[in-house]
Amino acid sequence: MPSSRTRALLPLAAAALTGSTLLGPAALAAPDAAPRFPHVFVIDLENKGYDETWGAGSAAPYLSETLRPQGQLLTDYYGIGHNSLVNYIAQISGQAPNLGTQSDCPLSVPFIGWGTADHGQAYGQGCVYPASVPTVADQLTQAGLTWKSYDEGMAAPCTHPPLWAADPNTAASAGDEYATRHNPFVYFTSITSSPACAADDVPLGELSADLTSAASTAALTFVSPDLCDDGHDAPCADGHPGGLASADAWLSTWVPRIMASPAYRQDGLVIITFDESDNPAADSTACCGEQAGPNAALPGILGPGGGRVGALLLSPRVAPGSSDAAGYNHYSLLRTIEDDFGLAPLGFADSATGFAAGAPAARAIPPARP
Numbered sequence: 408m409p410s411s412r413t414r415a416l417l418p419l420a421a422a423a424l425t426g427s428t429l430l431g432p433a434a435l436a437a438p439d440a441a442p443r444f445p446h447v448f449v450i451d452l453e454n455k456g457y458d459e460t461w462g463a464g465s466a467a468p469y470l471s472e473t474l475r476p477q478g479q480l481l482t483d484y485y486g487i488g489h490n491s492l493v494n495y496i497a498q499i500s501g502q503a504p505n506l507g508t509q510s511d512c513p514l515s516v517p518f519i520g521w522g523t524a525d526h527g528q529a530y531g532q533g534c535v536y537p538a539s540v541p542t543v544a545d546q547l548t549q550a551g552l553t554w555k556s557y558d559e560g561m562a563a564p565c566t567h568p569p570l571w572a573a574d575p576n577t578a579a580s581a582g583d584e585y586a587t588r589h590n591p592f593v594y595f596t597s598i599t600s601s602p603a604c605a606a607d608d609v610p611l612g613e614l615s616a617d618l619t620s621a622a623s624t625a626a627l628t629f630v631s632p633d634l635c636d637d638g639h640d641a642p643c644a645d646g647h648p649g650g651l652a653s654a655d656a657w658l659s660t661w662v663p664r665i666m667a668s669p670a671y672r673q674d675g676l677v678i679i680t681f682d683e684s685d686n687p688a689a690d691s692t693a694c695c696g697e698q699a700g701p702n703a704a705l706p707g708i709l710g711p712g713g714g715r716v717g718a719l720l721l722s723p724r725v726a727p728g729s730s731d732a733a734g735y736n737h738y739s740l741l742r743t744i745e746d747d748f749g750l751a752p753l754g755f756a757d758s759a760t761g762f763a764a765g766a767p768a769a770r771a772i773p774p775a776r777p
Contacts, residue, residue, distance in 0.1 A: 442747045444676035444722060446621070448628045448665055449740070451495065451589065452654050452679070453639035456686035457482070457717040460651065467655035470679065470719070474662065478677075478721035479729040485694035485736040486683035486713020488706040491639075494682040494713055495591035497737040499542045499629075501527060501754020503700025507534045509708055511588045513577055515568040524701040527754045532702060535570060538597040543741060544607070545597050546750045547627055555625035556592050559611040560585035560633035565604035567593035579644040584633035589682075592629075615664065624670035627744060632657050638681075666721065676747075677721040678740065684714025695734040696758070712736070 461480065465471040487497045490511045493504035507516055512534035520531030520540075529540045544554045558566075560583065567587055568574045576587045592598050592608050607625070614630070617623045635643035638654035647653050658679070665671055684690040691710025699706050707713055718735070742756040 440749060442626070442749070444674055444724070444747050446624055446626060446628070446670040446673070446675040447744055447747060448630065448671070448675065448677045449498070449744075450630045450632075450658070450662075450677065450679045451498075451637070452632070452681045453491065453589070453634075453637040454683060454685035455638055455651060455654075455681050455716065456684035456690070457715040459686065460681065461717050466651035467658075469655045469659040470651075474658070474679070474719060474721065476728045478719050478727060479725045479731060481718040481720065481735055482730055482732050483694060483715065483734045484680060484718040484739075485692065485697075485715050485734070486681070486707075487693075487697060487737050488713045489683055489690065489708045490588075491586075491682050492588040492591070492594070493706075494737050495589060496594060497755070498740050499544065499591050500536070500540065500595070501738055501741050501752065501756040502536070502540065503528055503702065503755060504706055505532050505700070505702030507532055508594075509703060511577070512594070513574055515570050515572050515574060517570055526700075526757050528700045528702075530701045534594060535599075536595050536597075538595075538600060540595065541597060541753060542592065542595050543627065543744055543750065543753065544592060544595075544603070546745065546753070547748065548603065550748065550750060552627070552748060553625040554607060554627040554629075555617070556590060556608045556629040556631070557611045557614045558585060558590045558608070558631045558633075559636060561590070561610045564606070564610070565593060565599065565608045566590075567599065579634040579640055581645045584635050584640075584644060586631075586634050586639070589631045589634075589637065614661075618664060618668040618670065621668075621670040621673055624668060626748065630661070662721075672723065674724050675722060676725070678718060678743075679721070680718035680737075680740070681716035682713070684716050686714060690714035694736050695739065697736060697738075697755075700755075 460467055461471050486494045488504045492508045492511045496502050496508055516534045518531055518533030518536045520529050522530045524530045547554045574587050576585050598604050634640045635647050635649050635653050636657035638651050641649035643649040692714050693712025697706055697712050705711055738755040742752050745752050
């Protein structure tokens with residue numbers, strides 16, 4: 408059974424903040440101690456439930472059979488809603504879905520807000536959040552740390568439609584399989600209005616050069632494959648099979664490059680997960696005491712959550728072949744990153760606490776959720 412509380416993935420102390428979406432002094436403070444994982448890599452794949460990916464007969468043997476024995480599998484990890492975009496936004500800001508983000512924002516409508524609710528939730532509707540709604544990228548920048556998002560198929564850095572324009576990247580074509588909705592950073596004005604967007608939200612091709620040294624590798628790296636390589640489309644617009652087969656082939660190319668990098672070898676952490684389950688029997692399930700935000704009656708369109716997807720942790724500091732059956736979701740992922748780098752929790756990450764990856768005995772007792 409899922410846990411009744413959201414947990415993060417590491418037991419690192421951080422004060423819980425509620426009722427604010429502004430970057431206050433606690434959110435801006437530099438970390439007091441060195442992170443346990445100096446470099447964190449997040450790889451997001453698409454629309455596969457736990458049993459399909461990790462069960463017998465998985466179409467992703469590299470992920471489920473080659474990588475799985477090298478790391479720790481989170482067997483009760485969940486998405487937070489449907490469709491895709493809400494899950495990505497949760498991972499970097501802790502913001503719950505609203506009607507616009509649940510629709511994957513085919514029109515780039517500005518978020519119109521009228522206050523702040525509990526757990527730092529921006530109260531309102533729309534797709535592009537104002538600069539007053541922060542992300543973990545903003546926190547890292549203010550703390551003097553680095554972040555970078557690598558997006559496959561993106562033709563130029565920081566590609567996104569202007570306000571009130573239709574998104575031209577909602578469906579793949581043979582020559583363009585980039586999906587704006589899988590690049591959450593471009594939905595936050597604090598990023599798109601800054602030179603950091605062009606510098607840090609870049610095409611995937613730049614990752615290889617950045618991995619050549621720890622100094623050129625960001626503290627936090629997000630990687631989004633395109634609509635074929637993330638498993639979303641099947642078959643793909645370019646004729647590839649898509650689904651888990653194409654996602655697995657992509658992982659077998661890029662994960663070894665990351666794991667061979669100096670940044671990873673210096674106690675880095677790779678987190679591989681999926682945005683949501685596409686299993687009709689499971690995709691309305693939730694985890695960890697998840698509750699609706701102020702902008703939608705339910706976190707997910709079909710029910711209270713995004714379904715069970717699982718997540719794999721890879722690190723020199725993670726016990727190989729281990730597993731953890733405690734309940735986690737995308738807010739837990741954000742809290743894990745923030746705790747690791749000594750940052751205050753944003754949004755619904757404020758209710759998360761955690762355990763040491765690979766050492767379940769070190770799990771902290773989480774506070775009761777209101």
